[in-house]
Amino acid sequence: xxxxxxxLASILGALAGGAVSNADLTSxxxxxxxxxxxxxxxxxxxxxxxxxxxxxxxxxxxEARRHLEEAxxxxxxxxxxxxxxxxxxxxxxE
Numbered sequence: 001x002x003x004x005x006x007x008l009a010s011i012l013g014a015l016a017g018g019a020v021s022n023a024d025l026t027s028x029x030x031x032x033x034x035x036x037x038x039x040x041x042x043x044x045x046x047x048x049x050x051x052x053x054x055x056x057x058x059x060x061x062x063e064a065r066r067h068l069e070e071a072x073x074x075x076x077x078x079x080x081x082x083x084x085x086x087x088x089x090x091x092x093x094e
Contacts, residue, residue, distance in 0.1 A: 042080055049083040052090045 046068070053064035068086070072079040 045083050045087065046079065049086040052086055056090060 046065075049068060050061055050064040053059050053067060054061060057064075059067065068079055068082050072082045075082070
């Protein structure tokens with residue numbers, strides 16, 4: 001273990017002899033990490049669409065989310081597709 005790794009282990013409370021210096025991510029962890037930016041962007045768009053429905057129709061957050069989910073189920077398309085439609089419909093004209 002290098003002096004830097006030993007110092008880091010000491011700061012983090014790990015025993016120098018038991019600290020892992022080269023941990024490999026499992027393939028599922030790696031895949032989740034690679035998908036994280038898209039997952040966060042999707043969640044932000046869903047939150048924006050819920051906010052739009054809440055503001056426009058006076059729905060609660062739970063009601064707005066349920067309406068998105070019901071609309072997606074009725075149209076047999078993903079919620080993400082309904083979110084895109086909602087955001088396009090209610091976005092200000094450019």
